[in-house]
Amino acid sequence: MSLKWKHLALATLPLFGMSAAQSAVLTSLEWPPYTSASLPEQGKSSQVVTAAFALAGDPLTIKFYPWQRAVDEATNNPEVLGYFPEYLDPKSSCLFSDPIGNGPLGFAQRTDQPVTWQTLDDLKGKKIGVVTGYVNTTEFDEKVASKALSADATSSDSQNLLKLGNGRLDLAVIDQNVMTYLLESDPQLKDVAANLGFNGKILEDKSLHVCFTNSAKGKEARDKFNKALASDEVKKLMK
Numbered sequence: 001m002s003l004k005w006k007h008l009a010l011a012t013l014p015l016f017g018m019s020a021a022q023s024a025v026l027t028s029l030e031w032p033p034y035t036s037a038s039l040p041e042q043g044k045s046s047q048v049v050t051a052a053f054a055l056a057g058d059p060l061t062i063k064f065y066p067w068q069r070a071v072d073e074a075t076n077n078p079e080v081l082g083y084f085p086e087y088l089d090p091k092s093s094c095l096f097s098d099p100i101g102n103g104p105l106g107f108a109q110r111t112d113q114p115v116t117w118q119t120l121d122d123l124k125g126k127k128i129g130v131v132t133g134y135v136n137t138t139e140f141d142e143k144v145a146s147k148a149l150s151a152d153a154t155s156s157d158s159q160n161l162l163k164l165g166n167g168r169l170d171l172a173v174i175d176q177n178v179m180t181y182l183l184e185s186d187p188q189l190k191d192v193a194a195n196l197g198f199n200g201k202i203l204e205d206k207s208l209h210v211c212f213t214n215s216a217k218g219k220e221a222r223d224k225f226n227k228a229l230a231s232d233e234v235k236k237l238m239k
Contacts, residue, residue: 023061024053024221026210027070027083031157033181034085034103034208037064045085045208048100048237052228066155068133074213081221085208087135094211095222098229101238105136106202107171108164108179111195115171118201120149127152129160129172136173137203158186165192171199175206 026049028035034045041047046062053060063080065073074083087105088096107128109115117123120143128144132153135141143149152169154160160172161182176198183193210225212218228234 023059025061025063025080027063027065027073027080028085029067029070030064031067031085031175031178032185033177034101034175035062035064037062045101048229048234049084049210051234051237052100052225052231055228055231055233056224067131071133074211080213081218082210082212084210086211087206088209089135090138092135092211093214094209095214095218097210097212097222098226099207099209099238100229101208103178103206103208104176104202105173105204105206106176107199108161108174108196109171109199110164110167111197113170114197115199117199123149123171126150126170127168129154129163129169131155131157131160131173134173137206140173140203158182158188161186161189161196162192165189165196173203174198176202 028046030036031043032039033043035043039046041050042062050060050062063073064070070083074080082094085100086092086094086096107115115123115126120139126149128149128151130136130144130151130153132155140149144151152163154163157172157174157178160169160174161179163169164172179196179198183189183196189196210222212222212225
Protein backbone atom coordinates (compact mmCIF):
# COMPACT_ATOMS: atom_id res chain seq x y z
CA MET A 1 0.00 0.00 0.00
CA SER A 2 1.42 3.42 -0.89
CA LEU A 3 1.96 6.08 1.78
CA LYS A 4 -0.93 8.10 0.34
CA TRP A 5 -3.38 5.26 0.89
CA LYS A 6 -2.01 4.52 4.36
CA HIS A 7 -2.93 8.04 5.39
CA LEU A 8 -6.39 7.59 3.89
CA ALA A 9 -6.87 4.37 5.85
CA LEU A 10 -5.91 6.02 9.13
CA ALA A 11 -8.19 8.96 8.48
CA THR A 12 -11.37 6.96 7.92
CA LEU A 13 -13.47 4.53 9.92
CA PRO A 14 -13.54 0.82 9.07
CA LEU A 15 -16.38 -0.08 6.72
CA PHE A 16 -15.86 -3.82 6.46
CA GLY A 17 -16.76 -4.78 10.02
CA MET A 18 -13.19 -5.24 11.27
CA SER A 19 -11.10 -3.52 13.88
CA ALA A 20 -8.19 -1.33 12.84
CA ALA A 21 -5.77 -4.13 13.75
CA GLN A 22 -7.33 -6.58 11.32
CA SER A 23 -6.74 -6.85 7.60
CA ALA A 24 -9.27 -7.91 5.01
CA VAL A 25 -7.93 -10.83 2.96
CA LEU A 26 -8.41 -11.38 -0.76
CA THR A 27 -6.68 -13.95 -2.92
CA SER A 28 -5.27 -13.38 -6.38
CA LEU A 29 -2.83 -14.86 -8.89
CA GLU A 30 0.31 -13.95 -10.78
CA TRP A 31 -1.34 -12.24 -13.77
CA PRO A 32 0.85 -9.27 -14.67
CA PRO A 33 0.36 -6.44 -15.41
CA TYR A 34 -2.93 -6.67 -13.49
CA THR A 35 -1.78 -8.59 -10.40
CA SER A 36 1.60 -9.82 -9.18
CA ALA A 37 3.41 -9.96 -5.86
CA SER A 38 6.55 -8.71 -7.60
CA LEU A 39 5.10 -5.62 -9.32
CA PRO A 40 4.93 -2.09 -7.85
CA GLU A 41 1.65 -1.77 -5.92
CA GLN A 42 1.22 -5.51 -6.71
CA GLY A 43 -0.10 -4.63 -10.16
CA LYS A 44 -2.68 -2.27 -11.64
CA SER A 45 -5.77 -4.14 -10.44
CA SER A 46 -4.29 -4.66 -6.98
CA GLN A 47 -3.58 -0.94 -6.74
CA VAL A 48 -7.23 -0.13 -7.45
CA VAL A 49 -8.56 -2.73 -5.02
CA THR A 50 -6.14 -1.74 -2.25
CA ALA A 51 -7.01 1.93 -2.70
CA ALA A 52 -10.74 1.22 -2.39
CA PHE A 53 -10.20 -0.77 0.82
CA ALA A 54 -7.94 1.97 2.19
CA LEU A 55 -10.53 4.64 1.46
CA ALA A 56 -13.06 2.49 3.31
CA GLY A 57 -10.73 2.47 6.32
CA ASP A 58 -9.41 -1.07 6.16
CA PRO A 59 -5.95 -2.44 5.35
CA LEU A 60 -5.91 -5.23 2.78
CA THR A 61 -3.77 -8.33 2.54
CA ILE A 62 -3.57 -9.96 -0.89
CA LYS A 63 -2.41 -13.57 -0.93
CA PHE A 64 -1.09 -14.86 -4.25
CA TYR A 65 -1.65 -18.43 -5.40
CA PRO A 66 -2.05 -20.38 -8.63
CA TRP A 67 -5.49 -19.46 -9.96
CA GLN A 68 -7.45 -22.55 -8.96
CA ARG A 69 -6.07 -22.40 -5.41
CA ALA A 70 -6.90 -18.69 -5.20
CA VAL A 71 -10.51 -19.54 -6.07
CA ASP A 72 -10.60 -22.50 -3.67
CA GLU A 73 -9.18 -20.45 -0.78
CA ALA A 74 -11.84 -17.80 -1.25
CA THR A 75 -14.54 -20.45 -1.48
CA ASN A 76 -13.50 -22.58 1.48
CA ASN A 77 -11.58 -20.36 3.90
CA PRO A 78 -13.91 -18.19 6.03
CA GLU A 79 -11.07 -15.73 6.67
CA VAL A 80 -10.96 -14.82 2.96
CA LEU A 81 -13.48 -12.26 1.67
CA GLY A 82 -13.06 -13.11 -2.00
CA TYR A 83 -10.68 -13.15 -4.95
CA PHE A 84 -9.81 -11.08 -8.01
CA PRO A 85 -9.60 -10.29 -10.85
CA GLU A 86 -12.54 -12.26 -12.17
CA TYR A 87 -14.75 -11.99 -15.23
CA LEU A 88 -18.51 -11.82 -14.83
CA ASP A 89 -19.95 -15.32 -15.00
CA PRO A 90 -23.71 -15.95 -14.87
CA LYS A 91 -23.08 -19.44 -13.45
CA SER A 92 -20.97 -18.18 -10.56
CA SER A 93 -22.22 -17.78 -6.99
CA CYS A 94 -19.94 -14.74 -6.62
CA LEU A 95 -21.16 -11.41 -5.39
CA PHE A 96 -19.42 -9.39 -8.08
CA SER A 97 -18.10 -5.91 -7.44
CA ASP A 98 -18.46 -3.08 -9.89
CA PRO A 99 -15.66 -3.12 -12.51
CA ILE A 100 -12.11 -2.52 -11.30
CA GLY A 101 -10.80 -2.29 -14.87
CA ASN A 102 -11.02 -4.10 -18.17
CA GLY A 103 -8.89 -6.03 -20.65
CA PRO A 104 -9.18 -7.37 -24.21
CA LEU A 105 -9.53 -11.15 -24.31
CA GLY A 106 -8.58 -12.93 -27.52
CA PHE A 107 -6.15 -15.39 -29.04
CA ALA A 108 -2.40 -15.61 -29.25
CA GLN A 109 -1.26 -17.04 -32.58
CA ARG A 110 1.93 -17.78 -34.47
CA THR A 111 2.76 -14.96 -36.85
CA ASP A 112 3.81 -17.44 -39.54
CA GLN A 113 0.44 -19.21 -39.27
CA PRO A 114 -2.21 -16.52 -38.63
CA VAL A 115 -5.79 -17.65 -38.14
CA THR A 116 -8.72 -15.88 -39.81
CA TRP A 117 -12.12 -16.38 -38.19
CA GLN A 118 -15.52 -14.70 -37.95
CA THR A 119 -17.40 -17.06 -35.63
CA LEU A 120 -16.13 -19.62 -33.15
CA ASP A 121 -17.37 -22.38 -35.42
CA ASP A 122 -14.60 -21.35 -37.82
CA LEU A 123 -12.12 -22.62 -35.20
CA LYS A 124 -13.32 -26.22 -35.27
CA GLY A 125 -10.35 -28.51 -35.67
CA LYS A 126 -7.94 -26.01 -34.12
CA LYS A 127 -6.12 -26.99 -30.94
CA ILE A 128 -6.69 -24.09 -28.53
CA GLY A 129 -4.80 -23.57 -25.31
CA VAL A 130 -6.71 -22.54 -22.18
CA VAL A 131 -5.77 -22.16 -18.51
CA THR A 132 -7.37 -24.51 -15.99
CA GLY A 133 -10.08 -22.74 -13.99
CA TYR A 134 -10.22 -19.58 -16.11
CA VAL A 135 -13.57 -18.21 -17.23
CA ASN A 136 -13.36 -17.00 -20.84
CA THR A 137 -16.56 -16.09 -22.68
CA THR A 138 -19.87 -17.87 -22.21
CA GLU A 139 -20.03 -18.99 -25.84
CA PHE A 140 -16.43 -20.16 -25.97
CA ASP A 141 -16.65 -22.08 -22.68
CA GLU A 142 -19.90 -23.73 -23.73
CA LYS A 143 -18.37 -24.89 -27.03
CA VAL A 144 -15.36 -26.28 -25.18
CA ALA A 145 -17.60 -28.07 -22.68
CA SER A 146 -19.65 -29.62 -25.50
CA LYS A 147 -16.47 -30.65 -27.37
CA ALA A 148 -17.44 -28.45 -30.31
CA LEU A 149 -14.02 -26.84 -29.89
CA SER A 150 -10.82 -28.64 -28.99
CA ALA A 151 -9.17 -27.17 -25.89
CA ASP A 152 -5.89 -28.12 -24.25
CA ALA A 153 -5.63 -26.98 -20.61
CA THR A 154 -2.49 -26.01 -18.74
CA SER A 155 -1.64 -24.17 -15.53
CA SER A 156 -0.59 -20.75 -16.84
CA ASP A 157 -0.62 -18.31 -19.74
CA SER A 158 3.17 -18.62 -19.99
CA GLN A 159 2.92 -22.36 -20.55
CA ASN A 160 0.32 -21.85 -23.26
CA LEU A 161 2.50 -19.30 -25.05
CA LEU A 162 5.47 -21.65 -24.87
CA LYS A 163 3.43 -24.53 -26.29
CA LEU A 164 2.07 -22.26 -29.01
CA GLY A 165 5.53 -21.06 -29.94
CA ASN A 166 6.77 -24.65 -30.11
CA GLY A 167 3.98 -25.67 -32.48
CA ARG A 168 1.94 -27.70 -29.99
CA LEU A 169 -1.10 -25.40 -30.21
CA ASP A 170 -2.83 -23.49 -33.00
CA LEU A 171 -4.13 -20.72 -30.72
CA ALA A 172 -4.17 -19.81 -27.03
CA VAL A 173 -6.82 -17.79 -25.21
CA ILE A 174 -5.19 -14.85 -23.43
CA ASP A 175 -5.65 -11.26 -22.34
CA GLN A 176 -3.75 -8.99 -24.73
CA ASN A 177 -2.07 -6.98 -21.97
CA VAL A 178 -0.96 -10.14 -20.19
CA MET A 179 0.46 -11.49 -23.43
CA THR A 180 2.41 -8.31 -24.13
CA TYR A 181 3.84 -8.28 -20.61
CA LEU A 182 4.86 -11.95 -20.69
CA LEU A 183 6.52 -11.76 -24.10
CA GLU A 184 8.57 -8.79 -22.92
CA SER A 185 9.55 -10.12 -19.51
CA ASP A 186 9.33 -13.93 -19.23
CA PRO A 187 12.77 -15.44 -19.98
CA GLN A 188 11.34 -18.85 -20.89
CA LEU A 189 9.53 -17.21 -23.82
CA LYS A 190 12.64 -15.51 -25.22
CA ASP A 191 13.13 -18.01 -28.03
CA VAL A 192 9.50 -18.00 -29.20
CA ALA A 193 8.42 -14.40 -28.59
CA ALA A 194 9.35 -13.09 -32.04
CA ASN A 195 6.98 -15.56 -33.73
CA LEU A 196 3.95 -14.85 -31.53
CA GLY A 197 1.30 -12.20 -32.00
CA PHE A 198 -2.23 -11.30 -30.94
CA ASN A 199 -5.02 -12.25 -33.33
CA GLY A 200 -6.73 -9.21 -34.82
CA LYS A 201 -10.24 -10.29 -33.77
CA ILE A 202 -10.89 -10.27 -30.03
CA LEU A 203 -13.32 -12.50 -28.20
CA GLU A 204 -14.53 -9.74 -25.90
CA ASP A 205 -13.36 -6.64 -24.05
CA LYS A 206 -13.82 -8.06 -20.57
CA SER A 207 -14.56 -6.12 -17.42
CA LEU A 208 -12.62 -7.18 -14.30
CA HIS A 209 -14.21 -7.60 -10.87
CA VAL A 210 -13.67 -8.70 -7.30
CA CYS A 211 -15.62 -11.86 -6.51
CA PHE A 212 -16.83 -11.48 -2.94
CA THR A 213 -18.06 -14.56 -1.09
CA ASN A 214 -21.79 -15.19 -1.22
CA SER A 215 -22.51 -14.51 2.45
CA ALA A 216 -23.79 -11.72 4.66
CA LYS A 217 -20.19 -10.67 5.32
CA GLY A 218 -19.37 -10.81 1.63
CA LYS A 219 -22.43 -8.75 0.70
CA GLU A 220 -21.58 -6.07 3.25
CA ALA A 221 -18.00 -5.96 2.03
CA ARG A 222 -19.05 -5.82 -1.64
CA ASP A 223 -21.51 -2.98 -1.09
CA LYS A 224 -19.04 -0.89 0.87
CA PHE A 225 -16.25 -1.67 -1.58
CA ASN A 226 -18.43 -0.45 -4.45
CA LYS A 227 -19.09 2.79 -2.57
CA ALA A 228 -15.36 3.40 -2.17
CA LEU A 229 -14.72 2.32 -5.78
CA ALA A 230 -17.02 5.09 -7.02
CA SER A 231 -14.89 7.81 -5.41
CA ASP A 232 -12.86 10.17 -7.58
CA GLU A 233 -9.67 9.07 -5.78
CA VAL A 234 -10.10 5.49 -6.93
CA LYS A 235 -11.65 6.20 -10.33
CA LYS A 236 -8.56 8.06 -11.48
CA LEU A 237 -6.47 4.93 -10.84
CA MET A 238 -8.57 3.01 -13.36
CA LYS A 239 -7.80 5.38 -16.23
